[in-house]
Amino acid sequence: MLHGVDVQLPAGACVGVAGLSGSGKTTLARCVAGLHERHRGDVLLDGARLPVLRRRTAEQKRRVQYVWQEVRSSFDERRPVAEQVARTAVRLRGLAPDEARHAALRMLDRLGLAADTVARRPGGLSGGELQRAALARAVLAEPDVLISDEITTALDADATDAVLAELAALRERHGTALLWVSHDLELLAAVAHHIVVIDSGHVVETGTPQQVLRAPRATLTRQLVRAMDLGTALKATDLAAPSVSGA
Numbered sequence: 001m002l003h004g005v006d007v008q009l010p011a012g013a014c015v016g017v018a019g020l021s022g023s024g025k026t027t028l029a030r031c032v033a034g035l036h037e038r039h040r041g042d043v044l045l046d047g048a049r050l051p052v053l054r055r056r057t058a059e060q061k062r063r064v065q066y067v068w069q070e071v072r073s074s075f076d077e078r079r080p081v082a083e084q085v086a087r088t089a090v091r092l093r094g095l096a097p098d099e100a101r102h103a104a105l106r107m108l109d110r111l112g113l114a115a116d117t118v119a120r121r122p123g124g125l126s127g128g129e130l131q132r133a134a135l136a137r138a139v140l141a142e143p144d145v146l147i148s149d150e151i152t153t154a155l156d157a158d159a160t161d162a163v164l165a166e167l168a169a170l171r172e173r174h175g176t177a178l179l180w181v182s183h184d185l186e187l188l189a190a191v192a193h194h195i196v197v198i199d200s201g202h203v204v205e206t207g208t209p210q211q212v213l214r215a216p217r218a219t220l221t222r223q224l225v226r227a228m229d230l231g232t233a234l235k236a237t238d239l240a241a242p243s244v245s246g247a
Helices: 025-033 058-063 081-093 097-110 127-139 157-174 185-191 209-214 219-226 230-239
Strands: 014-018 064-067 145-149 177-182 194-199 202-207
Touching (some): 014 025, 025 064, 025 177, 064 127, 145 157, 157 177, 177 185, 185 194, 194 209, 194 219, 202 209, 202 219
Parallel strands (some): 064 145, 145 177
Antiparallel strands (some): 194 202
């Protein structure tokens, strides 16, 4: 359950949401994605209220995309993965099937997934491969907001680097705003403009990566900082983009 959480996500920015398991991170992500139907409060996009997912228009669905950690159930086991990834661009962007397929294969290749791999059905791919395919499916929609919930946990270093590069390009090309949910404060320090720390459904800390890592105020934040290699993380903050107002 969340309590009075107010997060602002400027266009082109990346806001990181950190916390332990059960802190409310995924609840926040699902609320923004429209998957929690029983809640109080509003999710606004360009000042307009977004309804729950089943009541969103195709354009609203295109504009807000969600990728989570365990994605296997989101794929149809009877159809090739590449076909399912391409279908997003057909349904939500109106691309012709051949054009959508070519776009899907190019993006999947950039994420380290070869054409013969994604020609298989989902059962023939590993969890990490399906996670990248799910990301490609969401990115093909060219969303205004992309919610990523622990999407690099099953990936090795090379695959993680490919994901980070694709998301950075998406933000640069389309001004996509990224809500990145993770328990990994070091990763968030490297990718986020702004970090929000949630504990038991409450925002307990918010600030730039430099502020959160160098001078953590909340007990949970101090615990998260102690749990990581602080020296590496502080180097990562030097690579992060300039801070923006948020949360």
